[in-house]
Amino acid sequence: MIVAFSVTPLGVGEDVGEYVADAVRVVRESGLPNRTDAMFTSVEGEWDEVMDVVRRAVAAVEARAPRVSLVLKADIRPGVTDGLTSKVDTVERRLAG
Numbered sequence: 001m002i003v004a005f006s007v008t009p010l011g012v013g014e015d016v017g018e019y020v021a022d023a024v025r026v027v028r029e030s031g032l033p034n035r036t037d038a039m040f041t042s043v044e045g046e047w048d049e050v051m052d053v054v055r056r057a058v059a060a061v062e063a064r065a066p067r068v069s070l071v072l073k074a075d076i077r078p079g080v081t082d083g084l085t086s087k088v089d090t091v092e093r094r095l096a097g
Helices: 017-029 049-062 081-094
Strands: 004-008 033-038 041-044 066-073
Touching: 004 017, 004 049, 004 081, 017 033, 017 041, 017 081, 041 066, 041 081, 049 066
Parallel strands: none
Antiparallel strands: 004 041, 004 066, 033 041
8 A cells, every 4th residue: 555645744834844854754664665755755565554554643743743634545446566766767767759
């Protein structure tokens, strides 16, 4: 499964980079395949391990912010691995061809 999620601290002002970095640090330290872009962090693995990472990432932000917003999208497709790379590769091949 791949989960794309965004954790946003609320009530801390406009500059939220340090809070988001706390969440991304949790994801990167998990050891699961992941990718971060300007809007979301995607993480790939089994349901329980991915959702645990999301929970801990939210908790890291929640520890320092009075309120937290979470946006989450999941691609639940049993038996597929390396989806973070293969899905993008498929699109790139089509664009090149």
